[in-house]
Amino acid sequence: MIIAIGLYPGFTALDALGPYQVFTTVPNAEVVLCAAETGTLNDDQKLLNLHVDATFADVPRPDILLVPGGPASLALARDNAPIVDWVRDAHPHTRWTSSVCTGSLILGAAGLLDDLPAATHWHFRDELAKYGARPTDRRVVVDGRIATGAGSSAGLDLALTLVAEFAGPELAQGIQLALEYDPNPPFDAGSPSKAAKPIVDVVSFMMDAFEKEWSRDNSTAGRMAAPRGA
Amino acid sequence: MIIAIGLYPGFTALDALGPYQVFTTVPNAEVVLCAAETGTLNDDQKLLNLHVDATFADVPRPDILLVPGGPASLALARDNAPIVDWVRDAHPHTRWTSSVCTGSLILGAAGLLDDLPAATHWHFRDELAKYGARPTDRRVVVDGRIATGAGSSAGLDLALTLVAEFAGPELAQGIQLALEYDPNPPFDAGSPSKAAKPIVDVVSFMMDAFEKEWSRDNSTAGRMAAPRGA
Numbered sequence: 001m002i003i004a005i006g007l008y009p010g011f012t013a014l015d016a017l018g019p020y021q022v023f024t025t026v027p028n029a030e031v032v033l034c035a036a037e038t039g040t041l042n043d044d045q046k047l048l049n050l051h052v053d054a055t056f057a058d059v060p061r062p063d064i065l066l067v068p069g070g071p072a073s074l075a076l077a078r079d080n081a082p083i084v085d086w087v088r089d090a091h092p093h094t095r096w097t098s099s100v101c102t103g104s105l106i107l108g109a110a111g112l113l114d115d116l117p118a119a120t121h122w123h124f125r126d127e128l129a130k131y132g133a134r135p136t137d138r139r140v141v142v143d144g145r146i147a148t149g150a151g152s153s154a155g156l157d158l159a160l161t162l163v164a165e166f167a168g169p170e171l172a173q174g175i176q177l178a179l180e181y182d183p184n185p186p187f188d189a190g191s192p193s194k195a196a197k198p199i200v201d202v203v204s205f206m207m208d209a210f211e212k213e214w215s216r217d218n219s220t221a222g223r224m225a226a227p228r229g230a
Numbered sequence: 231m232i233i234a235i236g237l238y239p240g241f242t243a244l245d246a247l248g249p250y251q252v253f254t255t256v257p258n259a260e261v262v263l264c265a266a267e268t269g270t271l272n273d274d275q276k277l278l279n280l281h282v283d284a285t286f287a288d289v290p291r292p293d294i295l296l297v298p299g300g301p302a303s304l305a306l307a308r309d310n311a312p313i314v315d316w317v318r319d320a321h322p323h324t325r326w327t328s329s330v331c332t333g334s335l336i337l338g339a340a341g342l343l344d345d346l347p348a349a350t351h352w353h354f355r356d357e358l359a360k361y362g363a364r365p366t367d368r369r370v371v372v373d374g375r376i377a378t379g380a381g382s383s384a385g386l387d388l389a390l391t392l393v394a395e396f397a398g399p400e401l402a403q404g405i406q407l408a409l410e411y412d413p414n415p416p417f418d419a420g421s422p423s424k425a426a427k428p429i430v431d432v433v434s435f436m437m438d439a440f441e442k443e444w445s446r447d448n449s450t451a452g453r454m455a456a457p458r459g460a
Contacts, residue, residue: 014251014409017278021244021382024275031277040281045254047261048247051270051279101410122410139414151410152251153386161416170429173419177433179244180331180352180381182420183413184369186391189403190412199400203407 001029001166004062004090006083007052008035010072010214013043014152015100019066022159025175026167034059036082044070044214056086061093064162069101069121069152071207071214077109077131084109091145096162098147100155107146108133116143121151122192123207137193153190156181231259231396234292234320236313237282238265240302240444243273244382245330249296252389255405256397264289266312274300274444286316291323294392299331299351299382301437301444307339307361314339321375326392328377330385337376338363346373351381352422353437367423383420386411 003023005016016033024031034054035041041050067073067087076083088110091097099107104120107113108131118133118141125135139150140158142165149158160181164172176182189195195203233253235246246263254261264284265271271280297303297317306313318340321327329337334350337343338361348363348371355365369380370388372395379388390411394402406412419425425433 012251013247017243017247020278021242024277031275033277045261047254047263048250049281049283051281053279139410139412140416150412151408153409153411153413156383157413157415164416169417170426173417173425174429174433174436176415176417176419177422177425177429178381178437179383180369180420181383181413181415182369182380182418182424183383183387183411183415185387185406185411185413186370186394187399187403187406188412189406190410192407194412195403195407196400199404199407203404206404207408 001026001064002059002062003029003031003064003066004059005031005033005066005068006035006056006086007033007041007050007068008070008072008076008081008083009042010044011068011070012101012152013045013048015068015070015103015155018153018155019100019159021179022156022163022175023064025178026163026171032059032062044072044210056082060090062090063095065090065094065097067099067103067106068155069099069103071211073102073105074127074211075215077105080109087112094145095166096145096147098149098158098162100149100158101151102127104128104133104148105131107148112146116146117141118143118146119148119150119154123204137191231256231294232289232292233259233261233294233296234289235261235263235296235298236265236286236316237263237271237280237298238300238302238306238311238313239272240274241298241300242331242382243275243278245298245300245333245385248383248385249330249389251409252386252393252405253294255408256393256401262289262292274302274440286312290320292320293325295320295324295327297329297333297336298385299329299333301441303332303335304357304441305445307335310339317342324375325396326375326377328379328388328392330379330388331381332357334358334363334378335361337378342376346376347371348373348376349378349380349384353434
């Protein structure tokens with residue numbers, strides 16, 4: 001069982017590392033972090049200097065493929081970046097092709113979501129619809145071999161859902177227990193239907209600004225960013 | 231506002247990266263990932279090759295200090311590793327000194343938890359008691375300037391709780407919404423009181439085995455591990 005998590009400069013750490021934590025706890029599953037090029041890769045905060053030593057070409061046939069979201073994902077999807085090709089070529093052979101947050105846009109750009117229900121970050125549902133998907137407000141959508149999750153933290157729920165499918169509910173529950181995933185956030189504001197309207201508006205504004213900043217500063221989207229301080 | 235997350239070889243990724251994702255979303259907060267030495271550092275899966283370019287000495291006076299857990303933390307606490315000294319020296323000056331999961335053992339070894347209620351991973355409550363703390367089954371405990379979280383995923387709840395304290399509930403709710411943290415795990419097995427007894431037993435056995443494996447393979451606990459493949 002090979003589980004490939006496809007990274008790119010400007011991914012959101014939690015989108016990738018939530019599922020990573022679940023999948024690496026599965027006995028005999030090999031998790032591979034890969035990217036278009038080997039080398040050091042930054043997250044969207046430019047603080048997480050991750051050394052990736054596998055390329056997409058090194059993992060052409062993963063059993064599970066997962067693409068995290070992040071502000072850079074919009075441009076990657078629009079520009080048909082290498083990660084889109086990787087997803088398109090690998091998908092016919094995967095057991096599940098999956099995404100967290102705006103990683104769904106990359107699945108959409110690869111032509112995988114045409115007329116399918118799919119989850120994404122709540123603020124980017126309209127963007128996802130441009131790729132022919134039918135965005136939902138569900139947290140995890142498993143439609144045949146395609147599994148999509150909502151914003152960032154939904155990756156935990158997505159990964160546990162897939163583990164239950166391929167390794168049984170007992171193992172999924174064991175991993176949930178090992179990670180003490182008995183969530184109890186101090187507020188109930190995790191979706192736009194639950195948060196106060198002014199908070200939804202401010203967060204929408206900031207997410208747009210963050211995405212635009214990334215598009216502007218990273219015109220070579222998908223290429224390796226220089227390490228911080230370089 | 232400087233928020234220092236103190237890492238070590240063998241930390242658990244989600245413990246650190248959950249709070250990281252919350253804290254880096256706070257405007258004007260500077261999050262610093264630091265370790266005993268600069269260089270590449272592996273998580274407990276030896277897959278996350280993280281380049282850290284700040285040492286503990288570079289961040290002696292963080293406003294918030296956070297220590298993640300991981301199988302290596304037990305030996306670090308027992309051996310009074312450099313991270314214990316860092317926590318002890320910084321604590322009198324922090325606004326909060328905090329931990330996720332077995333990171334609490336390091337706070338305990340630094341002498342911070344004597345006779346205080348504290349959270350930790352459910353399986354390591356007895357270990358935490360050895361340091362004079364009063365382990366609780368609460369998910370997040372804020373006792374004065376010390377904030378402790380339960381196992382791995384509790385870091386999200388811990389970080390949101392602290393953000394609400396220092397920046398107000400509106401910002402904490404905004405971050406919760408930005409991360410779409412509206413958790414909905416497919417099972418309700420995230421604590422030992424909710425999971426089936428055989429699952430609790432198996433997970434307990436595996437966590438002990440994982441910790442012992444780390445203690446045996448990493449007799450130079452706290453030193454930088456060689457990069458994978460080296």
